[in-house]
Amino acid sequence: MVMLPQSAKFIGAGLATIGLAGAGVGIGAVFSALVLGISRNPSLKDELFKMAILGFALTEAIALFVLMIVFLLLFAV
Amino acid sequence: MVMLPQSAKFIGAGLATIGLAGAGVGIGAVFSALVLGISRNPSLKDELFKMAILGFALTEAIALFVLMIVFLLLFAV
Amino acid sequence: MVMLPQSAKFIGAGLATIGLAGAGVGIGAVFSALVLGISRNPSLKDELFKMAILGFALTEAIALFVLMIVFLLLFAV
Amino acid sequence: MLKAPLEQFQILSLVNIKFLNLDFSITNFLLINILALTIFSSLIYLSSARVEASSFQKTSIYFNPNAWQKTIEGISEASAQLISDIITTDNQKYVPIISVVFNFILFSNLIGLIPYTFTATSHVIVTFTLSFSIFIGITIMTFEKYKMQGFALFLPANSSFFLALILVPIEFISYIARPISLGMRLFINLMAGHSLLKVIIGFAWSMLLLENLTSLGLILPMVIVVILFGLELGVALIQTYVFVILTCIYIQDGS
Numbered sequence: 388m389v390m391l392p393q394s395a396k397f398i399g400a401g402l403a404t405i406g407l408a409g410a411g412v413g414i415g416a417v418f419s420a421l422v423l424g425i426s427r428n429p430s431l432k433d434e435l436f437k438m439a440i441l442g443f444a445l446t447e448a449i450a451l452f453v454l455m456i457v458f459l460l461l462f463a464v
Numbered sequence: 465m466v467m468l469p470q471s472a473k474f475i476g477a478g479l480a481t482i483g484l485a486g487a488g489v490g491i492g493a494v495f496s497a498l499v500l501g502i503s504r505n506p507s508l509k510d511e512l513f514k515m516a517i518l519g520f521a522l523t524e525a526i527a528l529f530v531l532m533i534v535f536l537l538l539f540a541v
Numbered sequence: 542m543v544m545l546p547q548s549a550k551f552i553g554a555g556l557a558t559i560g561l562a563g564a565g566v567g568i569g570a571v572f573s574a575l576v577l578g579i580s581r582n583p584s585l586k587d588e589l590f591k592m593a594i595l596g597f598a599l600t601e602a603i604a605l606f607v608l609m610i611v612f613l614l615l616f617a618v
Numbered sequence: 619m620l621k622a623p624l625e626q627f628q629i630l631s632l633v634n635i636k637f638l639n640l641d642f643s644i645t646n647f648l649l650i651n652i653l654a655l656t657i658f659s660s661l662i663y664l665s666s667a668r669v670e671a672s673s674f675q676k677t678s679i680y681f682n683p684n685a686w687q688k689t690i691e692g693i694s695e696a697s698a699q700l701i702s703d704i705i706t707t708d709n710q711k712y713v714p715i716i717s718v719v720f721n722f723i724l725f726s727n728l729i730g731l732i733p734y735t736f737t738a739t740s741h742v743i744v745t746f747t748l749s750f751s752i753f754i755g756i757t758i759m760t761f762e763k764y765k766m767q768g769f770a771l772f773l774p775a776n777s778s779f780f781l782a783l784i785l786v787p788i789e790f791i792s793y794i795a796r797p798i799s800l801g802m803r804l805f806i807n808l809m810a811g812h813s814l815l816k817v818i819i820g821f822a823w824s825m826l827l828l829e830n831l832t833s834l835g836l837i838l839p840m841v842i843v844v845i846l847f848g849l850e851l852g853v854a855l856i857q858t859y860v861f862v863i864l865t866c867i868y869i870q871d872g873s
Contacts, residue, residue, distance in 0.1 A: 394472025395548030397537055399555030401476025404533045408486025409562025411526040413569020415490020418519025419497030420573030424580030425511050426501030434579050436515075438593075442572025443522055444860040445597060447853075448803035449565040449604055450526055454810045455802070456558045456611055457533055460551055461541055462624055464615060486562065525849050528842070532814050535821060594867055595774060601799055602792040 400460045403453060410450030417442040477537040480530060487527035494519040554614045557607060564604035571596040626816060627740055627809065650736045654725040662690055693721065697862060704866035707873050712866075719748060720862045727808065727854035731847070740808040742801070749801030752865055760872035771871065800864055807857045811850050818843050 421439040428435075498516040505512075575593040582589075631643035665686030697720040701709045723739055730737025738744050761768040772789040773782055822839035825832070 390467045390544050390548040390552075391469060391472075392545060392548045392551065394467045394469040395545075395551040397469065397472040397476035397541070398479065399476075399551035399553075400533065401479035401537060402552065402555030403558035404480035404483045404530055406558045406561040406565075407483040407526055407530050408489075409565030410569075411483075411486030411488070411490040411523055411565075412493070412562075413490070413565040413567070414523050414526060415487075415493035415519070416566070416569040416573040417576065418490075418515065418522065419493040420576040421519065422494065422497040422501045422512055422515050423504075424576045425515060426505040427577075428580040428583070429505065429507065429511065430583065434583065435576055438572065438576050438579060438590075440856055441860060441863060442569065442575065444803075444807075444856050445572065445601075446565055446568050447526075447807065448799065449561055449568060450529065451806040451810050452604065452608060452802070453558055453561050454529060454533075455806045456554065456608075458624070458810070458813070459615070460555060461536070464551070486565070521845075521849070525846075528846070529810070529814065532817050536817055539824075540817060540820065598792040598796075599788060602788050602795060605791070605795045605799065 396460050396464070400457045403457045403460060406453035406456075407450050410446050410453070413446040413449070414443055417446060473537050473541070477534045480534045480537060483530040483533075484527055487523050487530070490523040490526070491520055494523060550614055550618070554611045557611045557614060560607040560610075561604055564600055564607065567600040567603070568597055571600060624813060626736075626812060629741075646736045647738060647741070650726065650729060650738050654722065654729055654738070657729070658721055658725055661686060665690060693724070696720070700859075700862055700866055704863065705870045705873065707870075712869060715752075716862060716865065719752070719865065720858060723748075723804065723858040723861055724855070727858060730808065730812070731850060731854060737808055737812060739804055740812060742805050745801040745805040746797075748861075749797040749804075753797035753800070753868070756868050756872045759869075763873065796868060800861065804857050804861050807853055811846075811853050815843060815846055815850060818846065 417439055421435060424435045494516055498512060501512045571593055575589060578589045629645050629647045631641070631645045632649070633644040635642040635644070665684055694717055697717040698713055700720075701712055701716050705712060726738035726744075729735050730740060760771060764770070772786050772793060774785055774789065777785055818839050822836050822843065825836045825839060827833070828835075
């Protein structure tokens with residue numbers, strides 16, 4: 388079974404996308420903590436929302452590292 | 465028996481869809497925190513629901529990234 | 542079964558990217574703990590934020606180890 | 619279709635100026651940077667003190683702020699607030715650099731959202747120049763201030779000797795990785811977001827070309843594109859905020 392590099396790229400890109408699962412869980416965890424934090428201490432507008440958005444953006448960065456590898460595999464390499 | 469790029473696309477798309485598992489866990493975590501938050505502090509109508517919907521939307525964004533790769537693999541590439 | 546080294550590289554790089562899922566979960570956990578910590582004891586400015594950023598930096602290091610292996614597989618080896 | 623999602627990032631030269639095999643051509647990338655500069659400076663100039671006697675109501679920056687001035691004050695207050703929050707020691711000297719970085723990224727992100735324009739920050743070279751220059755500046759600053767004790771940066775507080783054996787190399791690697799992840803985060807957020815939009819618009823377009831009734835299915839990708847545009851606007855603002863907040867954290871770490 389000869390695997391052409393072209394088809395290996397597609398399988399590689401498909402495999403790489405699984406890495407996005409972790410970022411989904413991470414962002415869910417950040418916002419669940421935000422909701423719990425607000426219910427416990429409704430001083431929302433100051434730090435909690437800011438921290439949650441910072442946490443979201445940093446987790447999003449990991450998700451998009453994965454996407455970068457996927458684009459690299461599909462288009463660039 | 466050669467692995468054609470066409471068949472590799474299907475395998476890649478199948479593998480990529482596993483990435484949606486994370487978004488599922490994340491959205492579950494957000495709404496579980498919403499329920500706990502409301503039970504602890506039933507000031508529902510204001511922030512908690514809004515935060516939970518924001519958390520859901522941002523976790524959905526990760527799921528959309530995964531779906532984008534799947535459609536890219538199936539149709540566009 | 543003849544697997545060309547070139548195509549094996551792509552599949553290997555795809556497989557390796559799955560490791561980033563863990564870093565996503567980890568950073569999500571760090572920031573969810575930060576949000577809960579602040580809501581419980583809003584002495585934010587000193588230790589909590591510093592510890593969270595330290596935790597984030599160490600988890601980010603793991604994510605970058607993964608990326609290093611992926612680039613090693615794709616380009617260097 | 620293959621190259622369509624990434625086609626929007628091509629730098630096309632509008633006016634080719636070759637000068638002893640150096641390429642000074644005017645490209646759309648340069649145009650967008652100039653546009654961002656002019657928008658920002660005209661925003662400031664338009665609402666600041668104008669001395670012509672004709673306008674009955676004397677608008678000036680100090681007395682009665684009009685709407686434009688509120689926006690500028692909002693933007694500069696946001697960056698000043700960030701600095702005073704994070705950097706505790708003599709933070710006034712960082713205000714210019716931080717607000718310049720904040721405004722450049724904010725304006726190039728927001729301009730990039732307009733269809734048919736070009737996003738300057740969706741190129742690795744731009745975000746890497748920003749993050750590496752900031753990183754080298756911070757490193758020089760810390761070692762100039764702390765001389766040789768600057769290496770204490772890599773040893774987290776009150777950790778025992780054996781713990782330090784493990785932590786110092788990891789801390790060193792994560793210190794080296796800071797500019798890379800800082801620049802990569804801004805770049806990939808913008809690039810992946812815009813190409814996601816392009817891909818889904820591509821589907822809407824290809825769905826339109828189907829035969830009669832199924833082309834109505836175009837509505838679904840269109841709705842997704844509208845929602846994603848809101849997300850893109852959020853990402854554009856959040857990413858500038860994160861870039862600047864991390865820069866302040868690194869400055870605070872170093873000073």
